[in-house]
Amino acid sequence: MKTKKVILRRMTVLYVVFFVVIALGIVRSFAESGDTVHVGFNDGWNNTMTAPDSDNVGFIYELRTVRGTAYDIPVCGGGTDSVMVCARPALLDIKVEMPDGEQTTEMSSNTYAVLYVVLAALLYGSIFVILFIVIGSLRRSIRRDDVFQKSNIALTRTIGILLIAASLLFSLASWLEAKAAAPYFANGPYVIDTSFPFNMGEIMLGVLIFIIAEIFSISSMLSEEQKLTI
Amino acid sequence: MMAKRKMSLGELAERVDITPANMSILKTGKAKAIRISTLDAICRVLDCQPGDIIEYRPDTDE
Numbered sequence: 001m002k003t004k005k006v007i008l009r010r011m012t013v014l015y016v017v018f019f020v021v022i023a024l025g026i027v028r029s030f031a032e033s034g035d036t037v038h039v040g041f042n043d044g045w046n047n048t049m050t051a052p053d054s055d056n057v058g059f060i061y062e063l064r065t066v067r068g069t070a071y072d073i074p075v076c077g078g079g080t081d082s083v084m085v086c087a088r089p090a091l092l093d094i095k096v097e098m099p100d101g102e103q104t105t106e107m108s109s110n111t112y113a114v115l116y117v118v119l120a121a122l123l124y125g126s127i128f129v130i131l132f133i134v135i136g137s138l139r140r141s142i143r144r145d146d147v148f149q150k151s152n153i154a155l156t157r158t159i160g161i162l163l164i165a166a167s168l169l170f171s172l173a174s175w176l177e178a179k180a181a182a183p184y185f186a187n188g189p190y191v192i193d194t195s196f197p198f199n200m201g202e203i204m205l206g207v208l209i210f211i212i213a214e215i216f217s218i219s220s221m222l223s224e225e226q227k228l229t230i
Numbered sequence: 231m232m233a234k235r236k237m238s239l240g241e242l243a244e245r246v247d248i249t250p251a252n253m254s255i256l257k258t259g260k261a262k263a264i265r266i267s268t269l270d271a272i273c274r275v276l277d278c279q280p281g282d283i284i285e286y287r288p289d290t291d292e
Contacts (some may be wrong), residue, residue, distance in 0.1 A: 228262035230252045 004142060011139045018135060022128055061181040063092045064174055065193035072189065089190070094181060113176040120169035127162045130155055148220035156213040164206035167199045231276050231283055246271040 071086040134155045141147045174197050182192040232242060243253035248268060255261050256268075269280055276283065 225262045228255065228260065230248060230256050230261050230264055230268050 004145075008139065008142055011135060011142060015132075015135050015139065018131065059096045059180075061094050061096070061177050062174075063094065063178055063181055063192055065178065065195075065197060066090055066092045067191045067193060069189050069191075092190070094184070096181075096184065113173040113180075116169045116173040116176070120166045120173065123162050123166035123169065127159055127166065130159050130162070134159070148216060148223045150220065153213055153216045153220060156209060156216055160206045160209035160213060163209060164203055167202035167206065171197045171199055231278055235276055237276070242272070242275060245275045 066089055068088040068090075071088045073087045073089065075085040075087050134152060137149070137152055137155070138147065141149055141152065175194070178192050178194050178197075182194050185192050232239070237245075239253055239257065240250050243250040246253070246268065248271075256264065264284075269284075272283060273280060
């Protein structure tokens with residue numbers, strides 16, 4: 001059947017593209033110019049390596065929601081003689097160093113934030129694994145002419161749950177970081193947004209995946225009915 | 231009706247031109263629906279009316 005071959009080919013392309021994108025994403029995250037793991041972990045690691053015997057304890061905060069009062073940072077080389085370019089930071093990475101023993105509140109807050117980030121990263125990892133399983137299972141079930149399996153529906157629902165949970169955990173970690181760093185900006189020109197940073201895009205995606213699972217479920221019912229029509 | 235006609239399930243399936251597995255689904259009442267063409271073929275082979283082979287039973291869930 002030609003249509004089945006076309007669908008199978010599409011699923012194979014999807015499978016390969018998914019693998020390549022994940023591999024590239026991981027490589028980019030760990031690369032020196034990467035923006036995810038590099039900033040958080042590599043900076044901390046480099047900091048420890050450059051001053052291993054220091055008595056000070058350092059914290060690096062990645063603040064994603066900063067509100068400046070004005071465009072007050074001149075950008076060098078950003079304009080011509082008659083054009084002046086100024087910036088207002090919206091994202092800020094700050095480094096706080098303090099003597100060992102004075103960091104109890106920072107430590108507990110940061111421990112929870114790191115725990116949530118690690119848990120969220122594990123959830124994202126499991127989402128990728130489940131996506132591999134779902135796409136592989138779809139490919140196999142297309143070959144068997146039995147696409148709408150109950151296991152596929154359950155796995156799709158699981159992806160939705162994990163995506164929303166991981167997104168909320170990342171938001172929780174960012175919120176804890178912002179709350180811990182906010183006192184350092186108390187009298188400065190910048191305000192740290194300490195409201196809970198919901199990632200609406202990911203939550204919407206999770207809900208969309210739930211809707212897809214429901215469509216799968218209805219299709220499974222229709223397919224079963226069609227199979228039992230003699 | 232099959233007993234009256236002294237016909238086995240396999241023979242009826244063969245004459246109606248459906249698989250024995252599907253005929254078994256029909257006989258055990260597991261089928262969700264029946265095509266008019268299938269009903270027509272069964273009635274023709276068994277020489278009976280649809281009412282002789284299907285009956286209404288209220289759903290136990292309702």
